[in-house]
Amino acid sequence: MLKNDLLLRAARGETTERTPVWLMRQAGRILPEYRELRGRLSGFKELVETPALAAEVTIQPVDALDVDAAIIFSDILVVPEAMGLTYEMVEARGPHFPTVIKTAADVHRLRVADPEQHLGYVLEALRITKRALNGRVPLIGFAGAPWTILAYMVEGGGSKTFSKARRMLYQEPALSHELLEKITATTIAYLQAQVAAGANLVQVFDSWAGILPPAHYAEFSTRYLAQICEALAPLVPVTVFAKGAWWAIEDFARLPCRTIGLDWNQSPREARQQAPGRTLQGNLDPCALYGSVEQVQAATQAMLREFAGGPHIANLGHGVYPDTDPAKVRVFVETVKAWRG
Amino acid sequence: MLKNDLLLRAARGETTERTPVWLMRQAGRILPEYRELRGRLSGFKELVETPALAAEVTIQPVDALDVDAAIIFSDILVVPEAMGLTYEMVEARGPHFPTVIKTAADVHRLRVADPEQHLGYVLEALRITKRALNGRVPLIGFAGAPWTILAYMVEGGGSKTFSKARRMLYQEPALSHELLEKITATTIAYLQAQVAAGANLVQVFDSWAGILPPAHYAEFSTRYLAQICEALAPLVPVTVFAKGAWWAIEDFARLPCRTIGLDWNQSPREARQQAPGRTLQGNLDPCALYGSVEQVQAATQAMLREFAGGPHIANLGHGVYPDTDPAKVRVFVETVKAWRG
Numbered sequence: 001m002l003k004n005d006l007l008l009r010a011a012r013g014e015t016t017e018r019t020p021v022w023l024m025r026q027a028g029r030i031l032p033e034y035r036e037l038r039g040r041l042s043g044f045k046e047l048v049e050t051p052a053l054a055a056e057v058t059i060q061p062v063d064a065l066d067v068d069a070a071i072i073f074s075d076i077l078v079v080p081e082a083m084g085l086t087y088e089m090v091e092a093r094g095p096h097f098p099t100v101i102k103t104a105a106d107v108h109r110l111r112v113a114d115p116e117q118h119l120g121y122v123l124e125a126l127r128i129t130k131r132a133l134n135g136r137v138p139l140i141g142f143a144g145a146p147w148t149i150l151a152y153m154v155e156g157g158g159s160k161t162f163s164k165a166r167r168m169l170y171q172e173p174a175l176s177h178e179l180l181e182k183i184t185a186t187t188i189a190y191l192q193a194q195v196a197a198g199a200n201l202v203q204v205f206d207s208w209a210g211i212l213p214p215a216h217y218a219e220f221s222t223r224y225l226a227q228i229c230e231a232l233a234p235l236v237p238v239t240v241f242a243k244g245a246w247w248a249i250e251d252f253a254r255l256p257c258r259t260i261g262l263d264w265n266q267s268p269r270e271a272r273q274q275a276p277g278r279t280l281q282g283n284l285d286p287c288a289l290y291g292s293v294e295q296v297q298a299a300t301q302a303m304l305r306e307f308a309g310g311p312h313i314a315n316l317g318h319g320v321y322p323d324t325d326p327a328k329v330r331v332f333v334e335t336v337k338a339w340r341g
Numbered sequence: 342m343l344k345n346d347l348l349l350r351a352a353r354g355e356t357t358e359r360t361p362v363w364l365m366r367q368a369g370r371i372l373p374e375y376r377e378l379r380g381r382l383s384g385f386k387e388l389v390e391t392p393a394l395a396a397e398v399t400i401q402p403v404d405a406l407d408v409d410a411a412i413i414f415s416d417i418l419v420v421p422e423a424m425g426l427t428y429e430m431v432e433a434r435g436p437h438f439p440t441v442i443k444t445a446a447d448v449h450r451l452r453v454a455d456p457e458q459h460l461g462y463v464l465e466a467l468r469i470t471k472r473a474l475n476g477r478v479p480l481i482g483f484a485g486a487p488w489t490i491l492a493y494m495v496e497g498g499g500s501k502t503f504s505k506a507r508r509m510l511y512q513e514p515a516l517s518h519e520l521l522e523k524i525t526a527t528t529i530a531y532l533q534a535q536v537a538a539g540a541n542l543v544q545v546f547d548s549w550a551g552i553l554p555p556a557h558y559a560e561f562s563t564r565y566l567a568q569i570c571e572a573l574a575p576l577v578p579v580t581v582f583a584k585g586a587w588w589a590i591e592d593f594a595r596l597p598c599r600t601i602g603l604d605w606n607q608s609p610r611e612a613r614q615q616a617p618g619r620t621l622q623g624n625l626d627p628c629a630l631y632g633s634v635e636q637v638q639a640a641t642q643a644m645l646r647e648f649a650g651g652p653h654i655a656n657l658g659h660g661v662y663p664d665t666d667p668a669k670v671r672v673f674v675e676t677v678k679a680w681r682g
Binding site for chain 1: 512
């Protein structure tokens with residue numbers, strides 16, 4: 001039984017006594033207690049792959065920031081790894097895949113992962129977290145959107161243009177769909193297993209949505225998001241966050257996702273019109289937290305006003321930036337909690 | 342006297358016998374003749390700073406691709422350099438500023454550049470190009486938008502988040518405006534000098550527009566774009582291209598810019614409604630040129646149909662990617678030329 005179920009009620013579209021609030025990347029480098037723990041380890045992956053430690057950093061922001069949800073500490077790239085493509089996390093540079101997907105043979109070599117066998121460490125982290133939280137707040141599970149995972153698998157890391165991955169969509173559409181289907185099958189099984197392990201809500205992150213032309217987005221991303229939403233919606237509320245894909249909101253409103261996440265450039269007012277009845281999540285500019293206390297309060301209140309007219313889960317429009325002062329995050333959280341729209 | 346003035350007539354909003362076409366970054370690595378010349382030099386900057394060579398590569402795509410305009414081969418970062426902040430172009434990594442703007446003293450130390458004195462090499466390249474073109478096609482001059490230049494000056498190079506530059510807007514708005522005013526003054530004088538040196542049209546590139554929240558964009562970018570448009574519009578047609586700023590089209594429609602550039606995610610149909618009477622430029626996905634001849638033809642025709650209902654200058658939605666086959670660029674150009682909407 002949850003002591004604080006504001007997030008779930010808002011995600012179900014119910015009216016809540018106040019707006020729930022959490023932050024993408026709240027478990028991470030903004031917190032000194034995270035940096036202290038992380039400093040004792042060999043690297044990011046050791047933390048992700050050690051369930052007791054992942055659970056510990058998942059709970060840190062619940063204590064330190066008093067947010068209304070915990071999100072399991074992990075990475076979207078555990079999915080390609082489970083499918084057979086190992087990633088490295090290079091300090092201050094980001095992810096890197098020593099081997100990338102180039103040919104049909106590469107796609108065929110990938111497996112549809114078995115969650116317990118290949119992603120057991122995340123499931124174990126969820127179970128430990130769930131017990132340790134003891135119902136304080138809901139626990140969020142997550143995965144990357146199939147398009148974003150394909151982009152990393154083909155590109156081998158971050159990119160300004162993702163032109164290799166996008167080239168594949170133009171040159172090898174059938175092979176692209178084959179790869180997306182494998183990723184989708186893995187992702188559905190993985191998210192279902194996360195729910196079985198204790199996740200109360202799942203969020204799908206489409207970090208590289210904004211790079212695709214709208215027609216390609218519909219064909220190569222929304223189609224697979226739909227499959228994920230249909231498989232998960234009977235179990236828990238599903239949130240879709242497609243960064244930069246301002247044109248996709250109307251399509252998302254036709255999916256069985258309860259909540260649609262907005263980045264800081266998207267318009268909550270327009271999204272309300274495009275997705276009536278859905279819960280919206282977001283969308284303060286992460287850089288707004290660089291302002292003074294008064295500026296953070298004013299920016300947060302302005303953001304809250306923009307979301308009037310329907311259920312809202314307050315968040316940033318992107319993951320919190322690592323050099324953000326936790327005191328300013330607390331101002332953001334407190335301003336949301338004090339708000340009575 | 343221009344033998345082919347299609348671009349200028351379309352930019353003035355006149356009906357033309359066919360749609361003019363050119364490509365952003367058409368002078369560059371896609372052409373073997375460019376790579377051959379570039380290979381004989383010490384680096385990118387030698388090419389930019391040697392007027393006869395810059396003129397040569399400016400004209401190469403007019404010969405090789407049969408486009409309806411030449412755009413002077415240069416870089417938006419010549420402006421910060423002229424103001425006192427030297428940049429380096431690091432092979433395969435992009436621009437890097439060894440010194441960046443951090444304090445008020447740094448801003449005060451920058452000069453408003455004198456175009457003839459500090460950017461004379463670009464003006465000389467324009468004059469040489471103009472003579473060599475001998476009226477074949479119009480010559481386009483360009484500069485970066487003040488916000489994008491500030492972003493590079495503060496960040497020191499490319500960035501996924503531009504959080505240092507965006508932090509400055511939140512923490513030091515007055516200083517940000519002071520810096521933007523200096524950049525704007527330099528940019529206006531520079532573009533006026535480009536017109537005096539032979540540019541028939543000027544384009545302002547706001548490459549990092551899409552990273553700003555709409556309210557910040559209006560305050561820190563559109564305000565300065567307005568000053569540039571007002572200063573240049575009496576001389577030549579002005580094009581504004583703000584990548585990712587789909588929300589800004591309505592504001593641009595209030596500026597004296599004749600042409601609004603669209604990226605491949607922006608909707609030509611919506612832009613027609615938001616900016617009635619303006620010429621629109623764009624917006625094929627650069628990755629569409631990775632397709633087969635038939636695919637490139639079909640994608641180009643689909644794009645042309647989207648722009649129906651008003652004057653259009655065909656282009657990509659971003660600079661052409663360096664690994665694009667020039668033969669496919671020619672298919673794009675020929676498809677536009679053959680089109681009779």
